[in-house]
Amino acid sequence: MGEREFERTQDLRFTASEPPTSETLPLAPPSSAAPGPTPPSVVPSPHGSAPYGSAGAPAAQVNPHATTSLVLGITSLFLSLPFVPSILGIILGFVGLARSRRTDPPTGRGAAIAGIVLSIVGVVLGVFVAMAASTFVSDAARAIVDRSTAAPEGGATPAPPADFVEVDxxxxxxxxxxxxxxxxxxxxxxxxxxxxxxxxxxxxxxxxxxxxxxxxxxxxxxxxxxxxxxxxxxxxxxxxxxxxxxxxxxxxxxxxxxxxxxxxxxxxxxxxxxVGFVDLGADLAVGSAEIKQPGWISVPVVVTNGGTQAFTYSATLVAESKNGKKTYDRGPVFVEKLGPGEKEKVAVDFFEGVPADAVYRVESVERFVE
Structure with missing residues (x-):
């Protein structure tokens, strides 16, 4: 160091260090050589890993669809009734299985197959759970209805309340x-x-x-x-x-x-x-036939109103053979506005073609409310 430079360092109150000897010189290239850019292959990684751009192991291949299918398949075993996890698991399983064929070696193939199988099992369990739940609800509802309408202890049918009235x-x-x-x-x-x-x-x-x-x-x-x-x-x-x-x-x-x-x-x-229909034939009583003139037979019929209100009766009396195989003639019976319990006698006339040994019966009868 020259004398002028030494004086300038004293003015700045710095103490100059001794110039390095040849034994302590750095191994860097001479200062005259301009430093070049550092090659990418030697740039250190900030995290202490292999340098950027350096040749290393290839990145691990993943198959998220297969993994998701497996997870949904497992979930569907526990949540089988909604069917949503099972259906998604089957769909994603087939997608993952297709993706696994595009890699070498196949990635996620086992997980995809497992996801599909577990999801299908989940669907089957869901069907059984739904059927069992439906049967349980149906049986429970019927049991509630049966209890609400069941007879009292002892098996007796409950008697109707005393205030039920047979209205007129x-x-x-x-x-x-x-x-x-x-x-x-x-x-x-x-x-x-x-x-x-x-x-x-x-x-x-x-x-x-x-x-x-x-x-x-x-x-x-x-x-x-x-x-x-x-x-x-x-x-x-x-x-x-x-x-x-x-x-x-x-x-x-x-x-x-x-x-x-x-x-x-x-x-x-x-x-x-x-109770079915009442036999209205019981309201008509057929009397003995009377021959009024040759070819004219009169049969009396008494009509009794067995109801609780006024009725009009319309009936048909038939004349037939004793064995019932031959019908000779029919005659009408009509009684209008017959009150409850009232009786009325009418005559039914038969003319040509009815033999004296014919028998007579009520063939049909109707009544109408007045």
């Missing part, structure tokens, strides 16, 4: 005309089931109701809706004639064939008995 024609007419005012009334009436299907529902039927047991179809002309537990109405069919204990619980609006509506009473049934 006037009382029933009031219920039909003003069902809202009649709510809560407990009545005993007859019902012919007119409609009982999927339209009405399994817990109710549309029928013709009245106070007298009918003798023919459609004799009961007052429509009403009868409601009851399904377990109670099981076995009831269209055309059945029932004697029911029921409570008036409201009304329904029914459509008519002409496009209008009609208000009918609604009754909730407590119990019923299938």
């Amino acid at each position: 024609a006037a009382q029933w007419k009031s219920v039909v005309e003003h069902p809202g005012d009649a709510e809560g009334q407990a009545v005993v009436v007859f019902a012919e089931v007119a409609r009982f299907d999927s339209t009405t529902g399994t817990d109710r039927f549309l029928g013709g109701l009245g106070v007298d047991q009918p003798g023919t179809e459609r004799e009961l002309e007052d429509p009403a809706v009868v409601i009851g537990p399904e377990v109670m109405l099981d076995g009831v069919e269209t055309g059945d004639v029932l004697r029911i204990h029921a409570v008036v619980t409201g009304s329904f609006e029914l459509r008519t064939d002409l496009g209008g509506t009609v208000t009918v009473p609604a009754l909730t049934i407590a119990e019923f008995e299938d």
Whole structure:
């Protein structure tokens, strides 16, 4: 170091170090050589790993679809009922299986197959779980209904309440005309089931109701809706004639064939008995034939109204051979507005063609409410 330079370092209050000897000189290239860019192959990694750009092991190949399928397959074994994990597991399993064929060696093939198999098992378990749950719910619901309608201890059928009343024609007419005012009334009436299907529902039927047991179809002309537990109405069919204990619980609006509506009473049934049609032939008594003149035979018939209201009777009397194989003639029987318990005698006349040894019987009979 020259004298001038040494003085300048003293002015700056620095102490100059001794110049390095040849034994301590660095091994770097001479300062005259301009430093070149460091090759990428020797740039150190900031994390101490292999240098960037250096030749190393290839990156591990992955198959996320196969892995996800396996996870969903395992999940579906525990959550089989919703079916969603199982379905997704099957779809992703096949996708993962297809992707595994594009790599060498195949990546995720085993996981994809396992995911598919487990997902299918999950679907099968889901079907069994759903069937078991449906059966359990159905059995539980029926058990609840059975308990609600079960007879008391001892197996006795519960007796109808004391306030159930066998109403007469006037009382029933009031219920039909003003069902809202009649709510809560407990009545005993007859019902012919007119409609009982999927339209009405399994817990109710549309029928013709009245106070007298009918003798023919459609004799009961007052429509009403009868409601009851399904377990109670099981076995009831269209055309059945029932004697029911029921409570008036409201009304329904029914459509008519002409496009209008009609208000009918609604009754909730407590119990019923299938009684069928009454034999109206018992209301007609056939007397002995009387020959008025040659070719003219008169047969008396006494008609007795066995109902609780006025009826008009229309019947047919047939004259036939003793063995019933030959019919000679027929004659009409007609009695109008016969009151309850009343009797009326009519004569049925037969003319040419009826022998003296013919027998006579009631072939058919109908009655209509007046």
